[in-house]
Amino acid sequence: MAKSLNERMAKARVVRLGGREVITEGLHLNFWADISHRCMTASWPAFIGGAALVFVAFNAFFALFYWLGHQPIANVPGGQYIDYLYFSIETLSTAGYGDMHPQTHYGHFIATIELFTGVFSMSLMTGLIFARFSRPSARLLFADNPVISDHDGRPTLMIRFANERHNIISNATARLWLFKDVVSREGQSYRRFYELPLLRNESPALALSWTLFHIIDQNSPLDGLNAADLEAVGVTLVVVVSGYDVVAAQTVHARKSYDHPDIRFGHRYAEILGTADDGRLRIDYGRFHETLEG
Numbered sequence: 001m002a003k004s005l006n007e008r009m010a011k012a013r014v015v016r017l018g019g020r021e022v023i024t025e026g027l028h029l030n031f032w033a034d035i036s037h038r039c040m041t042a043s044w045p046a047f048i049g050g051a052a053l054v055f056v057a058f059n060a061f062f063a064l065f066y067w068l069g070h071q072p073i074a075n076v077p078g079g080q081y082i083d084y085l086y087f088s089i090e091t092l093s094t095a096g097y098g099d100m101h102p103q104t105h106y107g108h109f110i111a112t113i114e115l116f117t118g119v120f121s122m123s124l125m126t127g128l129i130f131a132r133f134s135r136p137s138a139r140l141l142f143a144d145n146p147v148i149s150d151h152d153g154r155p156t157l158m159i160r161f162a163n164e165r166h167n168i169i170s171n172a173t174a175r176l177w178l179f180k181d182v183v184s185r186e187g188q189s190y191r192r193f194y195e196l197p198l199l200r201n202e203s204p205a206l207a208l209s210w211t212l213f214h215i216i217d218q219n220s221p222l223d224g225l226n227a228a229d230l231e232a233v234g235v236t237l238v239v240v241v242s243g244y245d246v247v248a249a250q251t252v253h254a255r256k257s258y259d260h261p262d263i264r265f266g267h268r269y270a271e272i273l274g275t276a277d278d279g280r281l282r283i284d285y286g287r288f289h290e291t292l293e294g
Contacts, residue, residue: 039128062114063088072107075100092118138252139164144289146258147267155216159239160269162209172206172243178221180233194221206243230260267291
């Protein structure tokens with residue numbers, strides 16, 4: 001009975017959704033069943049480290065079989081394991097320096113299997129590296145804090161972001177979502193989301209900065225809420241931006257989430273646009289995240 005209970009229970013995992021940590025339990029995850037996704041989402045140090053570990057493990061495995069055979073490889077003085085490991089590296093990587101080579105049927109058989117493994121693994125690694133490098137991404141810089149203050153005489157939620165690459169993202173679109181906890185009449189808690197209308201949600205050419213404006217009126221889910229109210233319902237804001245990168249010739253996406261403590265009431269963004277002495281437009285990104293009261 002205890003064994004069957006343990007089989008039904010899965011190890012708890014902590015995942016990050018935006019700025020929130022969520023503990024997941026009861027989900028059985030097979031590491032190898034989703035290995036391609038893990039390879040694509042791992043950080044570069046973890047990806048390279050994992051690839052190096054697999055490479056060493058493969059070579060150590062095949063070197064053991066060479067070492068167990070009776071002189072399967074020529075020109076291996078003393079038959080040391082380390083020499084067979086070097087030969088395995090030459091074979092798996094298809095380098096083949098030529099000073100050591102199989103001299104028995106057993107050696108040729110193991111080398112044939114290793115060559116196939118090497119060609120297959122190198123093709124797989126090439127595809128993964130190409131996929132990671134060619135994956136489209138937008139380099140957008142989002143302000144650290146959304147602000148709520150008056151804009152054109154009306155209370156407005158504002159979020160500023162900029163294109164760090166300064167290339168053209170054409171037909172850029174932005175959508176702003178609000179997530180909050182609600183309780184139904186039956187007492188069940190749900191996480192609901194609402195799209196917040198923007199004054200302007202499209203830009204023909206995003207190259208520098210863009211500030212999103214959501215008017216807080218009677219139709220807004222933020223109407224009449226203060227900081228304590230936002231905390232009580234666990235408000236989270238999510239900004240999704242997409243557009244066509246003319247350099248990469250691909251559609252790119254960017255996403256940023258803010259939790260309720262990030263929202264600053266009664267603040268506005270510091271001015272970053274100005275004019276240089278020669279009349280050219282000047283942008284001071286050193287003040288990009290700065291907010292001012294008033």
